[in-house]
Amino acid sequence: xxxxxxxxxxxxxxxxxxxxxxxxxxxxxxxxAHVTRLLAAAGAIGIAIEGARIxxxxxxxxxxxxxxxxxxxxxxxxxxxxxPASAGEPTLVVATAPWGPALLGQPARLITATGRRNExxxxxxxxxxxxxxxxxxxxxxxxxxxxxALILNTQGRVACTTIANVFALMDDRLVTPPLSEGCLPGVMxxxxxxxxxxxxxxxxxxPLTREALAGAQAVFATNxxxxxxxxxxxxxxxxxxxxAALDALEQAxxxxxxxxxxxxxxxx
Amino acid sequence: xxxxxxxxxxxxxxxxxxxxxxxxxxxxxxxxAHVTRLLAAAGAIGIAIEGARIxxxxxxxxxxxxxxxxxxxxxxxxxxxxxPASAGEPTLVVATAPWGPALLGQPARLITATGRRNExxxxxxxxxxxxxxxxxxxxxxxxxxxxxALILNTQGRVACTTIANVFALMDDRLVTPPLSEGCLPGVMxxxxxxxxxxxxxxxxxxPLTREALAGAQAVFATNxxxxxxxxxxxxxxxxxxxxAALDALEQAxxxxxxxxxxxxxxxx
Numbered sequence: 001x002x003x004x005x006x007x008x009x010x011x012x013x014x015x016x017x018x019x020x021x022x023x024x025x026x027x028x029x030x031x032x033a034h035v036t037r038l039l040a041a042a043g044a045i046g047i048a049i050e051g052a053r054i055x056x057x058x059x060x061x062x063x064x065x066x067x068x069x070x071x072x073x074x075x076x077x078x079x080x081x082x083x084p085a086s087a088g089e090p091t092l093v094v095a096t097a098p099w100g101p102a103l104l105g106q107p108a109r110l111i112t113a114t115g116r117r118n119e120x121x122x123x124x125x126x127x128x129x130x131x132x133x134x135x136x137x138x139x140x141x142x143x144x145x146x147x148x149a150l151i152l153n154t155q156g157r158v159a160c161t162t163i164a165n166v167f168a169l170m171d172d173r174l175v176t177p178p179l180s181e182g183c184l185p186g187v188m189x190x191x192x193x194x195x196x197x198x199x200x201x202x203x204x205x206x207p208l209t210r211e212a213l214a215g216a217q218a219v220f221a222t223n224x225x226x227x228x229x230x231x232x233x234x235x236x237x238x239x240x241x242x243x244a245a246l247d248a249l250e251q252a253x254x255x256x257x258x259x260x261x262x263x264x265x266x267x268x
Numbered sequence: 269x270x271x272x273x274x275x276x277x278x279x280x281x282x283x284x285x286x287x288x289x290x291x292x293x294x295x296x297x298x299x300x301a302h303v304t305r306l307l308a309a310a311g312a313i314g315i316a317i318e319g320a321r322i323x324x325x326x327x328x329x330x331x332x333x334x335x336x337x338x339x340x341x342x343x344x345x346x347x348x349x350x351x352p353a354s355a356g357e358p359t360l361v362v363a364t365a366p367w368g369p370a371l372l373g374q375p376a377r378l379i380t381a382t383g384r385r386n387e388x389x390x391x392x393x394x395x396x397x398x399x400x401x402x403x404x405x406x407x408x409x410x411x412x413x414x415x416x417a418l419i420l421n422t423q424g425r426v427a428c429t430t431i432a433n434v435f436a437l438m439d440d441r442l443v444t445p446p447l448s449e450g451c452l453p454g455v456m457x458x459x460x461x462x463x464x465x466x467x468x469x470x471x472x473x474x475p476l477t478r479e480a481l482a483g484a485q486a487v488f489a490t491n492x493x494x495x496x497x498x499x500x501x502x503x504x505x506x507x508x509x510x511x512a513a514l515d516a517l518e519q520a521x522x523x524x525x526x527x528x529x530x531x532x533x534x535x536x
Contacts, residue, residue, distance in 0.1 A: 129282045138349070
């Protein structure tokens, strides 16, 4: 727990970006993809930082035990003004929390959140600090005693959940909304899109309606901590659980993680 | 500059709200309205805090000199999870910066920002910490060498600027977008709506298009630090500057501030 200035623009204005990754055996899964995405997001909002500084901060924080790695990067402190004429050193904080395989294989029931995600925002595809809308969607889910909330974009189409990208298996094809629908470029999302074809699963990035999910063979959420999480219920209605294709995909993702970290996540 | 935990949810997730007010002679202008709005926003996102704690923090921070008062309230630290099962004490920080009357009476040239404000967001009417979209709009304005940016909502209608509400004088009537258009419930906006009728100016909250601004007698921005700021240009085209009604409104706002603080802002 580092002390931080209360004038840090990450604190006062949500002026920063972050990344959440999983580390096993002292190695970050898909490390290059995580660091690359964080650097791209920093560049997009005009925070200048060397990749080497991020890499060193991760190295310094990495525990040998299974860990959630949270990397936060902000514009630091600056002169007054939303777009400051000058800013000091960016603030970089890498925090860790324990991870356990109990997070894997938990199916999820979802509701649809009331609020909408803004696909017309300049930060729609950036993992920016301002997560309050998703926090309030998570509150709706908690109050409904379900596990997560589906978030639609302003056109009423599927964007994401509060913490994950969304995929559907439809006509034996894996579909997920394109980034233009307002979702984050999830690292696990990209891995799924990359690996699925090698398993004979065609993939497509196409807009998805809530109704299409209801008719899908299976629906699942992806993120770096839970890999694939099957969504079994949406707003009280059961969803398809069409199994073998997803099982194979999950195995392939675990195998890739094991190849990187020397341990299967299920045994970590 | 208070030290802050890097685990504070204001820093990690933008999980909080804030207020910006002007203090002259050791008194906050429209103090009750500012504190009431902050408490309402805190309540809306589920942060429990006593008004007395906020009042005491403001009292402790108030300088006798003209000052910008920035009050930041976050959920503090909490267990992992977007919607935490439990949270500790909220974090409350009141910071001050010098203010001078040079901020008054500066006309502004604006561009229209590329990104859109989300009127379908559960935080659209809350002064939440996540200001990155407005920061990026301010960057666009800086790059265009103008003073601020007009932000439209997802329907393409006027929401606000990066730091202010927007009013137009049309057919001798003052109009401003209703909150349902996605703007903040500005304290100065409310003051204008309250005072204008006593000056013989009819007021109305109605949706506004960018094109309507182009045809208005005058367009201006309101916030607590600049009171009324005339907008003289939008995307390179001059706007109306229809004067006497705005002059009277400005005088009335300064007079009200003087009644509260014992000094006219122009002489502070």
